[in-house]
Amino acid sequence: MNYNYSEFKQQILSDLQERLGSDVRVTVQDIIKNNDTHLDGLTILSTKYNLSPTIYLNSYFKQYENGHSLSDIENDILKVYHDNRPSDNIDISFFTDYDKVKSRIIFKLVNYERNRELLKEVPHYRFLDLSIVFNCLVESSPSGSATILIHNQHLNYWGITKDDLYALAQQNTPRLLSYDLRNMTDILKELLSDEDIPADAPDATTSYPMYVLTNRYKLNGSGCILYQNLLRDFANRLESDLFILPSSVHEVLIIPVKNKTSPQELSDMVKDVNSSQLSREEILSDHVYYFSRESGQITM
Numbered sequence: 001m002n003y004n005y006s007e008f009k010q011q012i013l014s015d016l017q018e019r020l021g022s023d024v025r026v027t028v029q030d031i032i033k034n035n036d037t038h039l040d041g042l043t044i045l046s047t048k049y050n051l052s053p054t055i056y057l058n059s060y061f062k063q064y065e066n067g068h069s070l071s072d073i074e075n076d077i078l079k080v081y082h083d084n085r086p087s088d089n090i091d092i093s094f095f096t097d098y099d100k101v102k103s104r105i106i107f108k109l110v111n112y113e114r115n116r117e118l119l120k121e122v123p124h125y126r127f128l129d130l131s132i133v134f135n136c137l138v139e140s141s142p143s144g145s146a147t148i149l150i151h152n153q154h155l156n157y158w159g160i161t162k163d164d165l166y167a168l169a170q171q172n173t174p175r176l177l178s179y180d181l182r183n184m185t186d187i188l189k190e191l192l193s194d195e196d197i198p199a200d201a202p203d204a205t206t207s208y209p210m211y212v213l214t215n216r217y218k219l220n221g222s223g224c225i226l227y228q229n230l231l232r233d234f235a236n237r238l239e240s241d242l243f244i245l246p247s248s249v250h251e252v253l254i255i256p257v258k259n260k261t262s263p264q265e266l267s268d269m270v271k272d273v274n275s276s277q278l279s280r281e282e283i284l285s286d287h288v289y290y291f292s293r294e295s296g297q298i299t300m
Contacts, residue, residue: 005061008070009040012057015074016044023047028057034249035114037281044081051146053084095136095148098158104137105150106176107169108220109249111285122151123162128300129285132226134165137176170228177215179224181234184210184253214251221251222284225291225298235293242291244298245270246284263288 003011009028017026024046031041031054041054060073095101112119112131124131135147155162211234214221225231225244235242240256243266247253255261266288274283290299 003064008061008064009057011070012042012060012074012077015070016042016077019074019078020044031056032118034110034281035283036117037279039281042077044085046085053081055080096157098160101136101158102168103172104176105165105168106135106137106147106173107132107166107223107226108135109133109223109226109284111283114283122149123155123165125162125166127226128289128298129287132166132169132223134169137172170226173223174227177217177221177224179213179227179230180216180218180221181211181213181224181230181254184212187212211254212251213254218250220249222246222249225252225289231291231298232293232296235291241293244289244291246287246289247273248278248282249284250282252284257290263290 013026013028017024020026024044026042026044028040028042031039033039040057042057043052043054045052055077060077063073064070109127109130110118110133112126112129115131119131119133122133124133134150136150138146138148150165155165213224213230215224231242231244234254238256240258243255243257243261243263245253245255245266247270255266267286270288271286274286287300291297292299
């Protein structure tokens with residue numbers, strides 16, 4: 001029997017509930033992600049734990065259409081759940097206590113136009129064609145992070161302003177999510193063996209290399225462009241203004257302007273990557289930015 005997507009969801013839900021028994025509750029709900037992306041998030045909530053990883057079913061349906069059996073898909077979902085569920089209850093009561101929350105406030109960048117509906121509900125600042133929004137970082141590790149998006153009602157509850165939030169995030173984000181800035185060639189050498197690197201690949205010692213900027217966890221790392229003095233110090237080191245390519249919400253590419261690359265060529269490249277290589281929720285912007293050493297400002 002071939003299921004459509006709605007039938008597939010219900011069958012997965014029913015099968016997992018039957019396999020796991022009455023000690024857990026298996027649910028699927030519509031989750032709105034970045035760029036107004038709607039995904040079906042499955043959660044398996046045990047009586048032993050107060051949190052559960054969210055497992056998105058949309059990509060699993062593509063596997064089903066490509067011939068994977070329901071049984072194999074369900075086994076994979078259970079493996080993801082067991083690998084990522086908390087080892088113990090996580091105390092989230094701190095979220096009601098502003099004195100405990102304020103050291104965990106961080107910011108991230110999202111596209112303004114693609115998140116208009118969300119931005120009606122959350123404190124934010126416009127920044128070029130982007131918006132700065134705020135999270136509470138519950139916990140983080142190289143495998144992922146748990147965050148709570150801060151909404152307008154949270155400010156009312158804590159009795160603080162949007163400016164208070166931004167001041168905290170400016171201090172906390174570089175401290176909790178330190179930046180990682182590396183030459184693209186060095187990254188390729190880590191990923192590939194020497195034999196796999198093309199002979200004409202740019203070398204780290206060339207005059208105008210490309211750099212990758214993200215944070216230590218490589219999640220929502222595009223916000224590193226807002227870290228105080230980071231771009232200015234780097235531009236001074238290179239003795240050049242900088243082109244900033246928003247390769248995704250997770251990272252940006254930096255190219256020295258003296259590279260003589262055409263801004264239009266760079267914009268075309270960003271648009272091509274966004275349309276062909278990224279999922280909808282990973283896209284940050286179609287525009288290339290410019291950092292001026294003289295003014296210390298980022299412009300479109």
